[in-house]
Amino acid sequence: MNNKISCKECNSDACFIKQQCSSDWIDKIEFKKIQINHQAEDCIFREGGYVEGIYFIQHGNAKIVARGAENRELIVRLATVGHVLGHRGSRDDKYPVSAIALSDTTICFIDNDTLYDVFMNNPKLTLLLVEFYSRELRKTEIRMKYLTQMNVKEKIAEALLFIKEVFGADDDDGTLNVSLTRQEIADLTGVTAEQVSRELGEFEKKKLIIKKGRGIKLIDEKGLYEIVKKYGVG
Amino acid sequence: MNNKISCKECNSDACFIKQQCSSDWIDKIEFKKIQINHQAEDCIFREGGYVEGIYFIQHGNAKIVARGAENRELIVRLATVGHVLGHRGSRDDKYPVSAIALSDTTICFIDNDTLYDVFMNNPKLTLLLVEFYSRELRKTEIRMKYLTQMNVKEKIAEALLFIKEVFGADDDDGTLNVSLTRQEIADLTGVTAEQVSRELGEFEKKKLIIKKGRGIKLIDEKGLYEIVKKYGVG
DNA sequence: CGTGCTTTTGAATAGTATCAAGGCCGGTGG
């Protein structure tokens, strides 16, 4: 809670607040915000808990997970620096999903009341948020299409490209900047971990990727796009 | 284009504008808005076209459709009175989906520039829109979970309940207020029309529904919930 | 009373999940 990085010294150029708040409002937020550090695997908020405010990722990566039937899960979204988590309009709402850190993560938390004040006085900021949600909605709609229409191979090719798009990869060798387990890739695509393993094996044979320990190296991104191009990915 | 219903005489209590705009702004919107009537099957906007503004449904029902591979489609959302269609942040964007009327429909269209003005001067309205999108995002995430984890029978039970939730049903006999083809129900759930036909047959045998001509009558809603309850539907 | 479209039903096939066993790797403790 202490050891806050002040908004002024924060170098996240993806933060909505910094982009669109007037400086007196940044001061107010500065005063109100709570900063939280998480390690990989830590829960940021939990499905079913009450919504108390909004979370901005200042540093790190997270997954947004929905519990399904029989211990299955679905990763509905991946989030990284600058992304917004956990905002749900009405304050009596409960979270329909959980957010879990995928790496060491720093989060800025702003409570509902402060947030409301900020919105009412910073229309451009509110507008940015409209656009953020509108964009996320579109992305979710598109992924929904993928998940219902693609076969297993296509889903996994798409997942790899999706992970790269959100979290990026090493410029030199193409290693994805996050390491997910087979089960997590399965939860991202709605297939079984066994299928993920099989397909990754296939992809390696076809020289599209190289598995190295925990990580995955994309060595032929075009080849992966080729697999999913008929869905208009990219 | 003529024959406009003015915002003042419009009795839609679901309209964001009426809910949160000051009356001088309602006058401005009144002046700028374009009202369009569509028949069932008409296209409201088309995937790939440029985004020029925002559409509010004043009356009627619509489906939001994404083209998939090999002539498959996915209905990503159903929309009814008061819902917002087609808003996509940046004005250079193209529509990622099409909107198609499911019944006779009246739409109010507001262009991007007017909309921007309205937002900058009506923070509560903008906030309502944030909440609308946030809610739609959540609903889409939840349906995404359903579509990836449910089997065919479950998907179709869920689809029937979903349709009822959005469009409603006759209070007396439970007939859904919209009539979709088997193919449309299939596109809503990501299965084939044949499966929809088979499962509806099953549901009728089990006295959960009655098929009457084009329409579907839900006679045992609890029974349908029972099928999908392990996913937390409802 | 055809004609064309949607729906229903059936049978064959393909794709996935499930179950089970064995291998690999990193961490821990002797």
Add this chain to the structure above:
DNA sequence: CCACCGGCCTTGATACTATTCAAAAGCACG
């Protein structure tokens, strides 16, 4: 330093679910 343990990953065999293809039945419309 090495052996062991546990978790994750891989691979194979099997069963099942859903798609595909095909054909017939139902229905609206001219």
